[in-house]
Amino acid sequence: MSDSILKELKATVTKNAWITDINQMQAYTTEWRDILQGIPLIVLLPDSVEQVSHIVKLCALNKIEIIPQGGNTGLCGGAISDKSGLQVVISLKKLNKIKKISRNNFSIEVEAGCILKDVQKEVSKHNLVFPVDMSSSGSCQIGGNISTNAGGTNVLKYGTTRAQVLGLEVVLPSGNIWNGLSSLRKDNSGYDLKQLFIGAEGTLGIITAASLKLYPSPGEIFTALLGINEAPSIQYILYEMNKKYGNSLETFELISKRAMKFVRRNISNINYPFSTSHPWYVLVEASQITMDDFNDDLMELVKQKHIEGAVISKNLSEKESLWRIRDSISAAQKNEGGTIKHDVSVPSNDVSAFIMHSEKAVLNILPNSRVVAFGHVGDGNVHFNVSQPKNISVNEFEKFRKSITKAVYDCTMEFNGSICAEHGVGILKKADLLNYKSNLEINLMRSIKASIDPMNIMNPNKVI
Numbered sequence: 048m049s050d051s052i053l054k055e056l057k058a059t060v061t062k063n064a065w066i067t068d069i070n071q072m073q074a075y076t077t078e079w080r081d082i083l084q085g086i087p088l089i090v091l092l093p094d095s096v097e098q099v100s101h102i103v104k105l106c107a108l109n110k111i112e113i114i115p116q117g118g119n120t121g122l123c124g125g126a127i128s129d130k131s132g133l134q135v136v137i138s139l140k141k142l143n144k145i146k147k148i149s150r151n152n153f154s155i156e157v158e159a160g161c162i163l164k165d166v167q168k169e170v171s172k173h174n175l176v177f178p179v180d181m182s183s184s185g186s187c188q189i190g191g192n193i194s195t196n197a198g199g200t201n202v203l204k205y206g207t208t209r210a211q212v213l214g215l216e217v218v219l220p221s222g223n224i225w226n227g228l229s230s231l232r233k234d235n236s237g238y239d240l241k242q243l244f245i246g247a248e249g250t251l252g253i254i255t256a257a258s259l260k261l262y263p264s265p266g267e268i269f270t271a272l273l274g275i276n277e278a279p280s281i282q283y284i285l286y287e288m289n290k291k292y293g294n295s296l297e298t299f300e301l302i303s304k305r306a307m308k309f310v311r312r313n314i315s316n317i318n319y320p321f322s323t324s325h326p327w328y329v330l331v332e333a334s335q336i337t338m339d340d341f342n343d344d345l346m347e348l349v350k351q352k353h354i355e356g357a358v359i360s361k362n363l364s365e366k367e368s369l370w371r372i373r374d375s376i377s378a379a380q381k382n383e384g385g386t387i388k389h390d391v392s393v394p395s396n397d398v399s400a401f402i403m404h405s406e407k408a409v410l411n412i413l414p415n416s417r418v419v420a421f422g423h424v425g426d427g428n429v430h431f432n433v434s435q436p437k438n439i440s441v442n443e444f445e446k447f448r449k450s451i452t453k454a455v456y457d458c459t460m461e462f463n464g465s466i467c468a469e470h471g472v473g474i475l476k477k478a479d480l481l482n483y484k485s486n487l488e489i490n491l492m493r494s495i496k497a498s499i500d501p502m503n504i505m506n507p508n509k510v511i
Contacts, residue, residue, distance in 0.1 A: 052109055056089055056135065059102045064141065066090040075136050078127050079120055080388075083474060085128030087114065087136045094141040096216060096224055096255040102137060103253065104222030111135055112504050113220075115249035117159065117191025120183040122388070123473025125195065125248040125509050139190050142255055145169055153261045154213055154230040159190025159254050166259075175261040178205035182374040190254045196246035198469030200373075203425035204297050205262070207469070208245070215241045216256035220500040230258045243495065248471050249506040251499045265334035268297055269341045270366045274325035274356035278399035281327060283353055285395065285425060288331065291344065298332035299425030300373050301398070306421045309379040309434075310372055317375070318368045320358040329424070330373050376421050380434060383417070385441040387433040387448050389455045393464035395427040401462050402429060408454040409433055413447045428468040431455055456483060472510045480511070 181199035214229035415436035435444035
């Protein structure tokens with residue numbers, strides 16, 4: 048790359064809003080799992096949509112490949128450059144303004160670099176809720192959430208990020224700015240263009256701002272951790288709670304015994320609330336009911352032997368303590384050696400059967416593998432992770448990655464599921480997508496990509 052082009056790229060942003068020293072780029076070149084690492088030409092940090100547009104136009108003119116990046120909390124390598132030293136990383140972290148909140152329209156307009164937790168805090172001041180939530184909420188950005196169609200713990204009640212988006216502002220691969228920041232609930236004037244960019248992982252354009260749905264605060268939310276001995280009871284409890292609470296059922300999170308064991312062993316200051324261990328745990332939340340009703344409903348399930356133990360939080364501190372268990376699972380696994388992770392979805396009524404079927408398939412390939420299953424069972428999303436056996440090395444374990452992943456994905460398809468539930472495709476699942484999607488679907492996706500990004504400069508070699 049010529050020095051003149053590099054100089055022009057630096058001039059697209061404000062003074063010192065660029066990085067070329069590889070030693071200072073680490074936060075932008077390494078993804079959360081430490082599996083992939085890139086070497087970009089430059090990292091640019093624009094602070095306006097106009098600057099983003101200027102960068103993209105310059106890159107398009109010179110056929111320079113672009114890697115859009117939000118909070119870099121993704122788990123599939125979708126925001127990491129290659130190692131060519133020729134790609135440009137565009138970080139959206141400086142586009143972090145909350146533009147406006149409309150209480151009467153229950154909507155908010157934000158720039159893409161806004162941290163999810165900051166948006167949640169701001170709307171809570173107005174007794175409103177932005178429902179997308181996950182363990183990375185303190186660092187992930189709205190643009191990344193939209194680009195990956197993030198799921199999280201509230202999908203059961205509110206749906207994925209896709210369901211929260213009213214309008215978008217996007218810089219296209221040409222550098223042109225599409226202003227689709229509508230806050231309308233109804234608009235049937237042709238194709239719904241925003242849907243093209245939601246979940247596209249930055250391969251069709253760079254989301255720079257969004258208009259999002261807000262909801263009235265549900266009021267007090269009651270939280271309980273349930274100890275369960277029989278897997279079929281999980282589905283029974285979910286059915287009964289859905290039937291009784293309907294849209295007041297906020298959360299239904301599954302934690303396996305091994306996931307709980309890893310958390311207790313590797314995370315400090317965990318308050319385990321039971322006197323004995325259980326094969327399964329469910330973290331459940333409900334709103335718009337009374338504590339007495341919640342307690343009575345759980346006790347009825349105890350009498351029916353579907354629940355072996357139940358702990359209801361009595362205050363915010365106890366609630367946060369229960370959630371800390373759930374939110375610490377991924378971090379706890381890091382201390383157990385190598386992990387082969389799968390983010391899949393199956394019909395919610397098949398979750399427990401899928402887990403048992405997949406675990407059997409994995410153990411047939413590599414006995415003593417330690418399966419860690421957890422996730423958003425209320426919407427059928429299972430994080431089916433496999434930690435290395437204690438009796439082999441990480442390098443030996445890695446030899447089984449392809450066969451274990453194929454077994455898990457084959458089981459997923461047997462249950463009519465999806466190999467990508469909420470983490471996206473990125474680099475890590477690109478080859479798998481080709482194996483499990485039909486040729487028709489792949490060709491349609493390629494046609495869309497070629498139509499919008501004919502030079503293939505926008506996050507190339509990701510997804511398809």
